[in-house]
Amino acid sequence: MSDAAQPTAAEVRAAAEAVKTALDRHLAAVERRSGEDDPAVYEAFNELAAAAEEYDELLYDRYDEVTPFEIPGTEDMPPYTGPEEPSALSVLIRRDYAVVEPQRLLAQAQRVEAAEEPPASAPAAVAGGTVHGALRLLFGEFEPDEIASRHKEFGLEEGDSTLWVTAADDAAEPGEWLEAPFEQVDPQRVVCRFDVSAVFDEEPDDDDLDDDLVLEPVLDEDEDLDPLDANR
Template sequence: MSDAAQPTAAEVRAAAEAVKTALDRHLAAVELRTGDDDTAVFEAFNALAAAAEAYDELLYDRYDEVTPFEIPGADGALPPYAGPDEPHALSLLIRRDYAVAEPQRLLAQARRVAELDGDGDAPRNAAKAAVSPLAAIGVLFGEFEPDEIASRHKEFGLEEGDSTLWVTAADELAEPGEWLNAPFDHADPERIVCRFDVSAVFDEDDDEDEDRTAGETGHDGRRAVAGEHAGAGS
């Protein structure tokens, strides 16, 4: 970074003061908390995370120094929780991405499943499964639960990408069939009780942190899990 683009000493000092203010606000909110889902605590937590991250970045840019603090999920902090304090229903929104790394393995597993099918449609199903990876995907996801495919993805020729789980609160359970036509249209970030993300990008972030402190990489490839809201106030 050029000298012209570096933050000034005054900017770093101001960021440090902002951390102190945010820390005081967070402590005050915790001392006055009214329950596990206290909105003021969540807001103070997110403000402290943002202030600490800003200070860390300015400190590094100006002085090539880091803090000992690690704030998980600060970049993608959730908005303040605005759902019910005592939810009567929960919705789980799950997304898992896979790359079809080995199409032939995918096809072979689908054929095996179809051939083990005991009904009279087995030959027809096996033939369909042999046609294309697209048909094979339908066979496999029709046979196995998503959690089983996640745990055995390599057997099916799949490679894991990013995944996320949102736990959202609701006032009451939806009527049967109410949201089936558009199941993800009404996801409200302000009703997320907690979320958990798995991504290789967390490995990259860890590698960058190691570069700052040790001057070398050596991350073991484990992927981080980040939670919001539920852990924010605990």
């Protein structure tokens, strides 16, 4: 890059101040969050990601220096090509669980079933007598957010999760996509995404640190988020 095209020191400083402001706003949103999927937290995350990316780019262009910032789940997202003013949106959520305590799962399902008055025609065998039946019963009884917050009670262990917000020109007609709800997801209409994975929490071992002596920017110009994925 030529000297004429380089950002000024004042521009780098302004970008750093923008990151500080975005950090404060993100923390305030987290402190006031109303639930696991509070949209205010996602919005603040997106603003922080954008500010961090801008600062990272200016810092590198001006001083040939990098930051430790990394926004998970955004590297493979294509550029956004959806409507500038969406009139409708879809929220797509995937949460993975491992069944680590089948007996706890079965016990919870049987408690739920025992609390309900079975119809006279109900079969003698309880629906929650198998892992498959217990899962079907519990996920039919509880909202997904409640299961997410109480997963240990149900003998489950959280895996990766992701939330995508996609923009649309018009709201879908009732029943329009129910037969194949996830078949026509366009990554280029993702407004933001939030990913959660244990891989983001892994600390590099000493051998990895030795191999990473050459540092490169970790925020790609293709990142348009939240990206939120995900998580932490």
